[in-house]
Amino acid sequence: MTYLAVPISAGDITAAGAQIESARAAGAEIIELRTDYLNELNADLVKSLLEHAKPTKLPIIVTCRDKTQGGAGDWPLELRTEVLSAAVRAGADFIDCEYDTFLKGDTQAKLTGTIAENKKTRLILSAHNFAGPFDDLGALYEDIKISCPEAIPKLVYTARHINDCFEGFDLLHNAVGEVIVFCMGEAGLISRILAKKLGGFVTFACVDNENATAPGQITAEQMKKLYRWDRVNAETELFGVIGSPVAHSLSPAIFNACFDERGVNGLYLPLLVEGEKSEFNEFLENIMARNRLGFGGFSVTIPHKAHALDYANAAGEFVEPLAE
Structure with a gap:
């Protein structure tokens, strides 16, 4: 507990x-x-x-x-x-x-x-x-x-x-x-x-x-x-908005209210990723190396939108079929 x-x-x-x-x-x-x-x-x-x-x-x-x-x-x-x-x-x-x-x-x-x-x-x-x-x-x-x-x-x-x-x-x-x-x-x-x-x-x-x-x-x-x-437990699936700043974002309130309404075992987080492309990539690599954390997806806002696109393009063999 x-x-x-x-x-x-x-x-x-x-x-x-x-x-x-x-x-x-x-x-x-x-x-x-x-x-x-x-x-x-x-x-x-x-x-x-x-x-x-x-x-x-x-x-x-x-x-x-x-x-x-x-x-x-x-x-x-x-x-x-x-x-x-x-x-x-x-x-x-x-x-x-x-x-x-x-x-x-x-x-x-x-x-x-x-x-x-x-x-x-x-x-x-x-x-x-x-x-x-x-x-x-x-x-x-x-x-x-x-x-x-x-x-x-x-x-x-x-x-x-x-x-x-x-x-x-x-x-x-x-x-x-x-x-x-x-x-x-x-x-x-x-x-x-x-x-x-x-x-x-x-x-x-x-x-x-x-x-x-x-x-x-x-x-x-x-x-x-x-x-x-x-409602959070070991099986809760994680989501979040990646950006800098993110404290002002309404996304956690909106998504978590939706999870409550729909009975979804999920949690949406503000993910303050400061820095540029290298810090963004390091964050995603840290997530990818730890599947046990249970992240299911992200929203991405400034200043990382282009960094996210570059990261997705570099992992094209995994991403492209989703875009067809």
């Missing part, structure tokens, strides 16, 4: 309670409590925050993100470790700790020891690269699995181009057990949307655009309604 998680990024308990209710109403399947966003932070506040979230009956992730990996507050390591330990004792379903934080000092011993005493909680070990892809995504995944086999690896990086997403897709395909992999930024949007089809453990969507906690997050409402979250 893939969960749609909605982060709660409020600065105080009252505002967090309102966000939690909005997240539940928007269709969240997991609530992530981003405690690093709190104006004040201590173990008692984290317990109170959990008590506000528990009535939703949804699984709860507690995160206290290191500022170097996208955290909102510059909280010291000792306090962040204390917060996560308190969350375990208070009944959180998951805690998310950065992998490099996990390896510092006695953090690993404290967290694994607390989890051993409170067996309900599972550990997510995360790594984030806001500059671009990791040097070796597969090796980082293996390092996390070796360091803590029972943890769920979470690997998130910025896609500088849509072609950067395919390494993440390959890891989702090859990973053993639960894993979270997706890309940040507009170029990485499809990796967030396709997490359910490709078997990722969690993907994230915000309550509203003002409360996004990472670049490229779309709202839970968009994920559920525009991108057919509840």
